[in-house]
Amino acid sequence: MRALDYRRAGSAEEAVELVATHPGARFLAGGSNLVDHLKLGITAPGLLVDVSRLPLDTVEHLDGDHGSVLRIGANVRNSDLAAHPVVRSRFPVVARATLAGASGQIRNQATTAGNLLQRTRCVYFQDVTTPCNKRDPGSGCSAIGGYGRYNAILGASDQCVTTHPSDLAVGLAAVDATVVVLGAEGERRIPFEDLHRLPGDRPEADTTLAPSDLVTAVELPMGPEVERSTYTKVRDRASYAFALVSVAATLRLKDDRVDRVRIAWGGVAHKPWRARRAEEALTGGPLDEQAVRAAVDEELAAATTDDETAFKVAMVRNTTTMTLLGLAGEAAR
Amino acid sequence: MDTEISLVVDGTPHAVVVDTRTTLLDALRERLGVTSPKKGCDHGQCGTCTVLLDGRRHLTCLSLAVAQDGAEVVTAAGLADGGLHPVQQSMLEHDGYQCGYCTPGQVCSMVGMLDEAAQGHPSHVTDDLTADVELDDAEVRERMSGNLCRCGAYPGILAAARQAARG
Numbered sequence: 001m002r003a004l005d006y007r008r009a010g011s012a013e014e015a016v017e018l019v020a021t022h023p024g025a026r027f028l029a030g031g032s033n034l035v036d037h038l039k040l041g042i043t044a045p046g047l048l049v050d051v052s053r054l055p056l057d058t059v060e061h062l063d064g065d066h067g068s069v070l071r072i073g074a075n076v077r078n079s080d081l082a083a084h085p086v087v088r089s090r091f092p093v094v095a096r097a098t099l100a101g102a103s104g105q106i107r108n109q110a111t112t113a114g115n116l117l118q119r120t121r122c123v124y125f126q127d128v129t130t131p132c133n134k135r136d137p138g139s140g141c142s143a144i145g146g147y148g149r150y151n152a153i154l155g156a157s158d159q160c161v162t163t164h165p166s167d168l169a170v171g172l173a174a175v176d177a178t179v180v181v182l183g184a185e186g187e188r189r190i191p192f193e194d195l196h197r198l199p200g201d202r203p204e205a206d207t208t209l210a211p212s213d214l215v216t217a218v219e220l221p222m223g224p225e226v227e228r229s230t231y232t233k234v235r236d237r238a239s240y241a242f243a244l245v246s247v248a249a250t251l252r253l254k255d256d257r258v259d260r261v262r263i264a265w266g267g268v269a270h271k272p273w274r275a276r277r278a279e280e281a282l283t284g285g286p287l288d289e290q291a292v293r294a295a296v297d298e299e300l301a302a303a304t305t306d307d308e309t310a311f312k313v314a315m316v317r318n319t320t321t322m323t324l325l326g327l328a329g330e331a332a333r
Numbered sequence: 334m335d336t337e338i339s340l341v342v343d344g345t346p347h348a349v350v351v352d353t354r355t356t357l358l359d360a361l362r363e364r365l366g367v368t369s370p371k372k373g374c375d376h377g378q379c380g381t382c383t384v385l386l387d388g389r390r391h392l393t394c395l396s397l398a399v400a401q402d403g404a405e406v407v408t409a410a411g412l413a414d415g416g417l418h419p420v421q422q423s424m425l426e427h428d429g430y431q432c433g434y435c436t437p438g439q440v441c442s443m444v445g446m447l448d449e450a451a452q453g454h455p456s457h458v459t460d461d462l463t464a465d466v467e468l469d470d471a472e473v474r475e476r477m478s479g480n481l482c483r484c485g486a487y488p489g490i491l492a493a494a495r496q497a498a499r500g
Binding site: 239 | 377454455475480
């Protein structure tokens with residue numbers, strides 16, 4: 001690990017100012033991903049700005065300019081988020097997605113914002129002896145034609161085929177969350193879907209944020225009508241492994257027809273994949289197995305697979321079907 | 334960059350100067366001579382460096398010591414207070430120790446896990462997120478999944494957790 005300076009920020013504004021005026025500086029929150037990257041030599045910032053003690057660690061129900069929302073502070077620990085009574089009762093998809101990630105120890109350490117900003121676990125990204133456009137722009141992509149079990153099938157480019165590792169992010173994509181960001185120009189709010197980006201020709205940029213943008217909170221809209229929601233994760237081990245495929249879904253039925261549905265997929269793209277085509281195809285119709293499979297296939301028409309990732313198409317279709325039929329109270333055949 | 338930090342470890346206050354790069358695990362083992370938490374994978378994958386940090390189970394290999402200034406650390410060794418902690422006793426009775434390398438992490442993790450369950454925290458395998466937690470075998474396995482044992486002492490560790498959960 002290269003030598004580096006450390007400063008503890010006294011306020012969010014000071015933290016943003018410090019990173020904005022020190023090129024290459026990084027925020028440090030829970031550190032469960034960043035400290036590993038420092039050890040592996042994936043990143044070598046000259047300065048760490050510790051934001052972990054900023055008072056951004058509460059979950060609050062607010063009624064204000066932006067409607068009725070559940071505001072989750074950036075420093076809320078993953079374990080506290082999943083255990084929060086309102087998250088458990090109103091946003092099971094968020095609680096379950098959080099609980100599906102990492103281990104008990106790491107969930108006590110990892111923060112809400114840090115979870116969203118964690119970086120890919122692509123084996124080539126993590127191995128500094130191999131070319132990787134995300135770690136070292138312009139060096140090439142070792143995952144194309146290499147070990148590809150965790151690679152993307154949607155939205156990848158010829159420069160990067162990796163997937164986003166967060167479970168929580170997939171859950172938040174399915175509840176139309178808003179990300180609150182403090183930047184050098186002040187506070188702004190961005191729809192969750194606009195936080196992460198597809199690789200294109202800049203795979204090194206995971207998100208649309210500037211380096212000195214500090215995520216201060218995530219807000220979940222609390223509509224008057226409670227939806228059913230859940231998260232299903234498929235992985236190589238029962239516990240403590242990243243997703244091969246995951247599905248976050250919320251569902252509201254009216255007169256046995258789909259009134260509102262939200263579907264997000266993990267393990268298939270560089271960002272949490274909101275399946276809008278599938279949502280549109282299902283809305284207004286019956287929620288049965290045939291309808292879900294047809295809707296998923298419509299979304300997956302754009303999928304690109306190879307020998308390593310071909311299994312994901314069926315896995316996404318089956319997992320989405322099982323998840324939605326489960327929410328509708330019906331078992332998949 | 335050197336910084337002086339204070340840590341209370343197993344009830345004893347310490348002041349120690351650490352380089353920014355020093356992990357909490359290295360500060361404990363190499364600077365303070367507290368060798369109960371072990372260095373296994375050093376990348377957050379095995380759990381053997383687990384301690385109770387400000388009362389919660391926590392990996393020390395993925396934490397920078399400088400960021401933990403003022404923290405209270407309890408290691409597996411510090412859990413014994415005049416006699417074995419009930420979790421240590423259960424592990425002993427059910428042969429959960431084996432070679433002993435992963436043991437301090439398993440013990441601290443189990444103490445933290447039992448406390449989380451007592452507070453009603455759900456897990457990935459909890460069916461009803463809003464109901465009381467019942468620590469059946471599936472729950473224990475899932476909640477202890479961050480701790481790996483190369484001897485395969487898992488059946489003994491599971492039995493120890495079952496006994497400790499009954500109190």
